[in-house]
Amino acid sequence: xxxxxxxxxxxxxxxxxxxxxxxxxxxxxxxxxxxxxxxxxxxxxxxxxxxxxxxxxxxxxxxxxxxxxxxxxxxxxxxxxxxxxxxxxxxxxxxxxxxxxxxxxxxxxxxxxxxxxxxxxxxxxxxxxxxxxxxxxxxxxxxxxxxxxxxxxxxxxxxxxxxxxxxxxxxxxxxxxxxxxxxxxxxxxxxxxxxxxxxxxxxxxxxxxxxxxxxxxxxxxxxxxxxxxxxxxxxxxxxxxxxxxxxxxxxxxxxxxxxxxxxxxxxxxxxxxx
Numbered sequence: 001x002x003x004x005x006x007x008x009x010x011x012x013x014x015x016x017x018x019x020x021x022x023x024x025x026x027x028x029x030x031x032x033x034x035x036x037x038x039x040x041x042x043x044x045x046x047x048x049x050x051x052x053x054x055x056x057x058x059x060x061x062x063x064x065x066x067x068x069x070x071x072x073x074x075x076x077x078x079x080x081x082x083x084x085x086x087x088x089x090x091x092x093x094x095x096x097x098x099x100x101x102x103x104x105x106x107x108x109x110x111x112x113x114x115x116x117x118x119x120x121x122x123x124x125x126x127x128x129x130x131x132x133x134x135x136x137x138x139x140x141x142x143x144x145x146x147x148x149x150x151x152x153x154x155x156x157x158x159x160x161x162x163x164x165x166x167x168x169x170x171x172x173x174x175x176x177x178x179x180x181x182x183x184x185x186x187x188x189x190x191x192x193x194x195x196x197x198x199x200x201x202x203x204x205x206x207x208x209x210x211x212x213x214x215x216x217x218x219x220x221x222x223x224x225x226x227x228x229x230x231x232x233x234x235x236x237x238x239x240x241x242x243x244x245x246x247x248x249x250x251x252x253x254x255x256x257x258x259x260x261x262x263x264x265x266x267x268x269x270x271x272x273x274x
Contacts, residue, residue, distance in 0.1 A: 001274060002212035004037035005205050007065075007198050007227055008263070009219040010045055010053070011181070016259040017240050018137060022057060025260035028267035029057065035271070038078075040201060042194050042217075042227050044068045044154070044179075044186045047090055048145040063201055068179055068186050068223065069194040070100030070151030072201060080204045090150070097200065100151040100192035106176065107153050110187055113170035119163035123153040123187075136183075152188040159185065181223045195226025202230070218266055220258065221245050228252060235266035 008014050014022050022029075032039060041050050042065040050064045061077040074082045076093045088094035107125055114121050124132055124147050133143035135156055146154075155178070171178050171187060178187045198215065206213050217224070217231035220238070222245045228234035234252045237259070238244050244254060253269070255262040 001035075002214040003205065003209050004032065004035055004270075005202065005213055005215050006032060006037055006039045006267075007042045007201075007215065007217045007231060008039065009221070009224050009227065010041060010043040010050075012220040012239065012259060013218050013224075013237055014041075014260055014263050015053075020138065020142070022053075022260050022263075025263045025267075028264040031271060032267060038062045038205070040064060040198075042069070042198060044152070044181050044223065046146060046148050047071070047073060047150065048148040049142065051091065052142075052145060065194065065197040065201070067100065067149065067152040068188050068192055069197040069226070070098065070188050070192040072097045072099075072197050074204075080201075080208050082204065098151065099189070099196060101189035103149045103151055103153060106151070106187055106189065109171065109174045109176050110153055110155075113167050113174065116170050117163045117166040119161060119167035120157075121155050121167065122157045123155050124149060125153060127156070151192065152186050155185040155187060179223045181221055186223070193226050194224065195230035198227055198230040216270060218263055222247065225249070233270065235269075237262040237266070 014025055039059055040063050047066045050066055054060050061075060063074040063078055065072050073088060074080050074095045082095040085095035085097050088096045129140055129144040132146055133140050168178055175190045176187055177190045178185045202213055202215050215231040217228045217234045219228050225247050229249050234249060235255050236244060236252050237255045240258050255266050257265055
């Protein structure tokens with residue numbers, strides 16, 4: 001049996017879109033643990049957010065991909081061959097590989113694009129933790145972690161303004177990428193990419209274990225397209241209203257329920273097929 005490596009989005013996928021709870025997926029996670037599967041977060045969430053969630057769910061020995069593929073963090077306990085990577089700047093006993101650019105450069109480019117197009121945008125850096133909590137439903141502590149962006153900026157507000165398409169074109173011309181998630185846009189360096197980060201980790205796992213890797217991806221939005229296209233088996237979960245993101249990926253399987261219950265459904269299907 002190949003080594004299972006599960007690459008999963010978080011909000012709206014492993015986590016409920018409203019409560020941010022992973023509880024309904026707990027049994028499926030335990031079943032994966034029994035198969036010695038690695039569960040790798042691949043999300044727009046920050047390193048601070050993901051570290052707290054990994055601690056809560058007991059997944060502290062696996063790598064994680066942050067801020068829409070802007071960086072990969074690998075703990076020493078993962079046992080992957082990353083000795084040549086830089087030591088993490090934010091946590092001991094971790095190595096990091098950066099694909100994106102720093103948050104300061106991203107925010108400067110956002111301000112420039114806003115001036116050039118007359119588009120009014122608000123980012124997390126413009127908000128207090130209390131305001132982020134009010135707009136997301138996160139707790140105060142979780143909102144504070146969400147604001148600790150190292151490689152990106154999250155934009156909130158009305159994205160239907162007439163100047164919005166011009167604003168996005170200006171960002172792209174400046175080498176940045178704005179991707180729509182479940183509710184907000186995340187702006188990163190153009191080289192940041194979930195699928196590229198997944199491919200890097202796939203190759204590391206194959207080198208480390210000396211056995212075949214079965215890479216599995218789970219996501220719920222267009223923001224997960226590159227993730228789902230970089231795995232051997234991809235599962236697309238519905239949005240909370242039951243609709244699906246319009247993705248065209250060979251072999252992509254659609255799941256009946258959203259959030260962690262759909263995540264469990266996908267894992268049950270996966271394990272029953274092996």
